[in-house]
Amino acid sequence: QVQLVESGGGLVQAGDSLRLSCAVSGRTISNYAMGWFRQAPGKEREFVAAIGRSGISTNYLDSVKGRFTISRDNAKNTAYLEMNNLKPDDTAVYYCAASLRFTYAQTTDARYDYWGRGTQVAVSS
16 A cells, blocks of 8 residues: 655745655655645645656646755655745645656646645745
C-alpha cells in the first residue's frame, strides 16, 4: 500500500517562504512521477508543479513560475515544493500526488494514482 504524507504547511506573511515535503512509503519513489496540486476554499483543485521520475522534466503553473521549485530525493523517498515570495492567492490546501503510469511530469490530476491528505498553507497580506 502506497502512502503519501505531506508536511511543512503553515501560516505565513506575504513574501515569506515555505518548504513542503511529501514522504512516500510502501514503494520506492523512483517509480513515480510526482506532482503538487492545491485547492483553495470554494475553488476547484488545480495543478501547481510536477516532476518526472528522473527529476529532469518539470512543469509549473504559470503563476508560480520563478517562485516555486519542485524537487525530489529518491534516496529519501521524498518530494519537495519550495515556495518563495508567497502571495495571499497561494492560500490553499496543498496535495502531493504520485503517478505510477507516467514517466515525465504530468499536469492532469487524472494521471495520478495516489494522493496525500494535504497540508494547509495560509498567506496573510
